[in-house]
Amino acid sequence: MPRHFTHLKDFTIGELDGLVDAASSLKKSAPSSFPLAGRSLAFCFMNPSLRTQVSFSVATASLGGHPVTLSLGSGGTWGMESVEGVVMDGSAAEHLKEAVPVLGRMCQGLGLRSFPAGKSWAEDKTEPALAAFLKYSTVPVINMESAGGHPCQALADLMTIRERMRPKGKNFLLSWAPHVKPLPMAVANSAVEMAAMAGMNVTIARPEGYDLDPEVMARVSRNCAANGATVRVTDEVPQAFDGQHVVYGKSWGSLANYGEPPSSDPVFRRKWTISAEKMRRTSGALFMHCLPVRRNLVVDDAVLDGPWSVVVDQAENRLHTAKAVLLHLLASPAKSSTASARRHRK
């Protein structure tokens, strides 16, 4: 079975730290050889992307590989079916049961970005497109953000924290933020999972109704306990900012009112927008965000333009960690995709 990079829970903190170490080396100096020479990778986007698209394209090219960026199920292609056994007389013209193996015959690795549909969390949580990629692929698959997680972002975030502090025992606040849309929870999930794995004390500040998925919280609690760290969920802001070393701002949609946007009430918004006043309560915390970010709604200009912000560094680290992930998955001696695919037939 091929290696994949799909969820943080499949890795130990030692493995994640190893990837960050590799990324740090690649940040200092370009690779002297081209370990991906002769390999092609297809990065499949079912949703828009800027950092992920550019980072994987540049990372692949810088390692000597050939990146193919695809709009899958939109733009240049047609809708994709992921459910087995259906009569395909609707809008989807191709089943992932064909598309994924086909891409695996032409390319030596695949990436997938697939957001939740936003109708039912129970259904979105099964991550049907990613599950189909994992089921049908004979080559490594990279999760470039699914309903449940964004592990590539979390890896860049871990790297960004480690560049500035030893995370173990430090205080990490995930602070919910207002928005005009009910955003996916993937980044929030991965951020707290990463912080818990890294041994940080985790605080989640969010309004009533914005709890993360219980399975995510169970993993966070387990990892914090194992590390002798604390977990706290609160709606008390700005007090939650007191003593924090890292503030991770992020909006996400409510599980209780799934698919509905947060309140646009100005008082509610102002309570939750991350401000310089709140940041001044911290122990000189870093301000982190995965980007894109809506200024003066999620977070004030004064924070993003102030001494706290490391958001552009996080983004740059997406490039270096992408290289590390590609090397981790693919940097064995080159084999032709055909030969490798053939082993999986019959």
Place this chain on the structure above:
Amino acid sequence: MPRHFTHLKDFTIGELDGLVDAASSLKKSAPSSFPLAGRSLAFCFMNPSLRTQVSFSVATASLGGHPVTLSLGSGGTWGMESVEGVVMDGSAAEHLKEAVPVLGRMCQGLGLRSFPAGKSWAEDKTEPALAAFLKYSTVPVINMESAGGHPCQALADLMTIRERMRPKGKNFLLSWAPHVKPLPMAVANSAVEMAAMAGMNVTIARPEGYDLDPEVMARVSRNCAANGATVRVTDEVPQAFDGQHVVYGKSWGSLANYGEPPSSDPVFRRKWTISAEKMRRTSGALFMHCLPVRRNLVVDDAVLDGPWSVVVDQAENRLHTAKAVLLHLLASPAKSSTASARRHRK
């Protein structure tokens, strides 16, 4: 005049077999040099694509060239005019009389995908966009599917058959299949033309009103006759499956009711959907389809997931035959496009 790869009828079976031989070598081992180094190719899509887009991108890169994938006349560009002499005060902002020579000055080869418009077969049959590419291009042109044919698919299909049997004298069934849309006839045309050139006995099973274009059928009859093979057109299914060695499933639109979707009557659909029961009547036939395919409408899961299906191998062979076509058209000693273009001026 530059070499082109646009229609099967321009080639002998010996030439097609030569391309398949080259593709088979490239499938076994990557090329040791980079014959397309310093060359760029523009692959122009007027319609969506998955296999064609990825195969030509990866094939070009694997040979050392630079692929440029373009949405032409949609997405990133504007509408293109192909008719000469018109006053361009409508939606088309550029004439192919400019666009094609310009691309030929920047790139050393061009590909074009252009589906029929679906209003008039008489008009679609002239393949206006492809004809304009051939007329105005000073560099090789690859037909990546036109109204009349899909020769790149046929080449991969021939390779897939030859990997499993000596085609001459074997039985080839093209079986029409239900669909929600009136699909182009290109793949159906090229499949039977390829089978006839390869010396197979050709059966076409289709409902009344779904005959292929008479010119295609004339070439099929001529090639079958020259090869001592038979041609048969029938609406008797499942009997048509008896004794077949290859079953090629494909839906296409009716010439009699051009542009209208096939009947959605469940009895009619069930009669024509390709089932395991039908496949069991064959002489252990391969099941072939160009993809994308609508499961349980065109063909049942049991066929695609059963021992008959070679559809993913066909798709993989698109990559290897794409390399062979690129080498056939371009693998002479590199000349700068400028120098080559200059010879065509004045």
Place this chain on the structure above:
Amino acid sequence: MPRHFTHLKDFTIGELDGLVDAASSLKKSAPSSFPLAGRSLAFCFMNPSLRTQVSFSVATASLGGHPVTLSLGSGGTWGMESVEGVVMDGSAAEHLKEAVPVLGRMCQGLGLRSFPAGKSWAEDKTEPALAAFLKYSTVPVINMESAGGHPCQALADLMTIRERMRPKGKNFLLSWAPHVKPLPMAVANSAVEMAAMAGMNVTIARPEGYDLDPEVMARVSRNCAANGATVRVTDEVPQAFDGQHVVYGKSWGSLANYGEPPSSDPVFRRKWTISAEKMRRTSGALFMHCLPVRRNLVVDDAVLDGPWSVVVDQAENRLHTAKAVLLHLLASPAKSSTASARRHRK
């Protein structure tokens, strides 16, 4: 501060001629080394493109670099905000204050195409997106057409003229042409600015209400005066064609009726469409146009297909001048983007 290539006014004619000289060398023979090896460039399109997209992609690859073509603020990404201090609760999901620095961490150069919005010339003239790129970028920025100018086109135009004549003292006519839309003025501005810098006598033939921006005209007058050349604005056609050596055809929208399409009156159109009859009044002038061009509306078939037309050569020269611009901006010894970015951080 990084070098940029954004407006003609930032360069002397000597510098532009130097870029054309470099482009001419690159047209004669491919570069023997790969000066952009290990560098990536992001070419960001907020509007459609054919020549610009392909020329920069091929130019980058031919110099050993990795081109990333992005639809920014449409297609594969979200809307981009450029105004500082706003509450981002509208349609824009990201601010260029983040997007530009992020791209500069992943890539060693950026290109931007951003057309005017067409509501207010006063606002469009500030070129908000390009201004944001210049303000926030730590790497070189190339203007791939803004509201005010298209310097890459002008460079290719200068090269095309110089391939056929010594421009100084020759007569250059910019002739307005009919269209169905109010087009941007960028190409018209850059064409006359280039001609004036090159020492040509400039005539602008346009209907009442179609004057170019006064600041552009002031620069044209200044440069013509410095070169001992004349400037003339007239609505007298066909007389304006008398004695010209270069006729540059181009439609643009009116500043007086900003955002409104030109009259579709057939007599008006016929007066301004560039015809063979008009071209015969010239001193054997070249006919130039940036493309795409609407045949028989902007210019007659007889001109484009006649001996005057150099429009395809202009387009080819986009490729060679793009290489020259890339080398000008980037061909210092390679530095990692990280190291260079780090210098800009505190």
